[in-house]
Ligand SMILES: Cc1cc2nc3c(=O)[nH]c(=O)nc-3n(C[C@H](O)[C@H](O)[C@H](O)COP(=O)(O)OP(=O)(O)OC[C@H]3O[C@@H](n4cnc5c(N)ncnc54)[C@H](O)[C@@H]3O)c2cc1C
């Protein structure tokens with residue numbers, strides 16, 4: 001069984017972001033970039049399935065500009081067997097990412113697609129759900145545990161207030177929760193080897209996808225800043241202030 | 250404008266986030282509420298009291314048990330022609346179904362709206378709330394989730410009719426097996442007025458129990474940082490932050506939490522923030538209204554005694 005893992009390149013989660021002067025985007029030149037953390041978790045799960053003999057091939061797919069090659073090198077270094085870059089120089093929306101991945105899936109006929117549950121830049125939490133709708137496959141969002149049994153998959157999903165167990169048919173789309181696994185670090189020799197690997201590539205137009213911008217950015221602004229408050233010297237003063245000043249207890 | 254709001258519920262009944270989503274919907278136009286699930290008649294009854302709505306549509310069938318997204322999405326996609334906006338709270342069911350319904354209608358969904366500018370223009374947080382984007386969609390219909398902390402809940406003080414509709418197609422793609430819900434007598438995290446959260450520095454589940462005792466004295470809920478959850482001090486559903494729950498109580502007390510941006514993303518809209526930390530440079534102090542720089546192991550017992 002083949003597993004496809006869609007991967008996005010994002011600004012590293014430890015970086016402080018800066019809004020561009022024209023307020024239509026976030027500064028990304030000269031900023032440290034990384035694989036979206038939830039994509040790392042998704043990729044780790046796929047690699048573990050292969051190591052356990054449940055999957056035969058792990059294919060990482062990124063939709064992005066030419067410079068997104070480096071996250072695919074990281075995917076090779078972690079253990080992906082093949083990497084595909086679908087090139088587009090435009091910023092594209094989840095629906096078009098989903099259409100692209102669904103098209104790749106029709107060619108590659110995977111048994112599973114594992115996406116991250118969300119990207120940490122746009123915080124959409126949409127693409128996995130959209131891919132599965134386009135393919136008419138089951139969707140298992142926020143998976144924290146999966147087990148494959150013949151032609152079905154049993155999953156534990158994180159839901160508000162606890163967890164839920166569900167059974168789905170294969171092929172299926174899974175979106176990886178934070179607690180699905182702890183991704184491995186790539187070893188130095190694997191990072192070196194990854195530099196020489198071949199990334200398969202096509203443009204989004206060659207895939208037959210007509211992208212369309214549906215969401216216009218009007219403005220990007222800083223959130224309202226909180227003012228730092230006052231220091232209290234002990235518990236007694238804290239309680240006094242909460243009672244009489246803030247009136248919240 | 251005609252708006253459909255998909256209700257969220259749990260085994261205890263209607264989730265209050267639904268009432269925030271209804272209030273967002275009322276800013277846009279007339280609101281119908283859809284309750285879809287299995288054994289959810291009481292939820293329909295409860296939400297039919299929501300002020301300002303036109304009617305409740307109830308679809309009760311075993312194929313929706315546990316909120317099976319594939320089946321719910323098909324059902325709602327079939328109803329979509331009657332509405333200009335389809336909204337749901339940004340909770341488990343909402344996040345799972347809204348993108349799926351949107352794409353079935355060839356539309357781009359909009360996640361976690363915090364402000365409505367016009368029928369096609371909205372604000373939402375990106376980069377864990379470090380930037381707020383204003384967008385305008387050119388899609389014919391709007392499919393969106395609503396961040397509940399950004400909208401006042403409507404009151405349950407009215408009464409409207411409940412219209413029952415038959416179930417849609419069973420895709421038979423996913424079957425609900427069971428759920429494990431964390432039982433708690435405390436208020437639910439996302440609607441609690443007071444929250445006390447613990448971080449990595451609490452160091453053990455035993456010490457974390459003290460957080461629970463203080464929460465009980467305050468009549469509040471218990472939250473946690475990711476580090477505290479990963480260390481096993483608190484259950485997953487207690488996590489506050491970018492990938493946990495977004496909360497905005499009247500009082501948020503952060504104990505032994507450094508204030509990483511991913512944590513702040515989930516709590517910085519709280520009315521009053523108290524930070525208890527022994528490091529004067531901890532970033533959490535930059536957002537705290539009251540900063541107590543002291544060892545938490547001294548503070549917690551004293552706090553518990555004095556409340
Ligand atoms: C993609 C991604 C998503 C994430 N999502 C979330 C999320 O949703 N929620 C979340 O919380 N985190 C999230 N994180 C993790 C986040 O980056 C931080 O690692 C985490 O919040 C740290 O938890 P903490 O503050 O408890 O621990 P630490 O950062 O270790 O802080 C512990 C604090 O306790 C203080 N302390 C130590 N001893 C004492 C003492 N005796 N008395 C008083 N204070 C003391 C220290 O000074 C320190 O400030 C995410 C990270 C990533 C990459």
Ligand SMILES: Nc1ncnc2c1ncn2[C@@H]1O[C@H](COP(=O)(O)O)[C@@H](O)[C@H]1O
Nearest residue numbers: 006007063115116118119124125126127
């Ligand atoms: N440009 C992209 N290329 C490949 N995969 C993507 C891309 N954007 C999103 N994804 C996948 O979809 C998941 C959820 O993203 P989102 O819906 O944007 O929050 C990510 O974790 C990836 O697995």
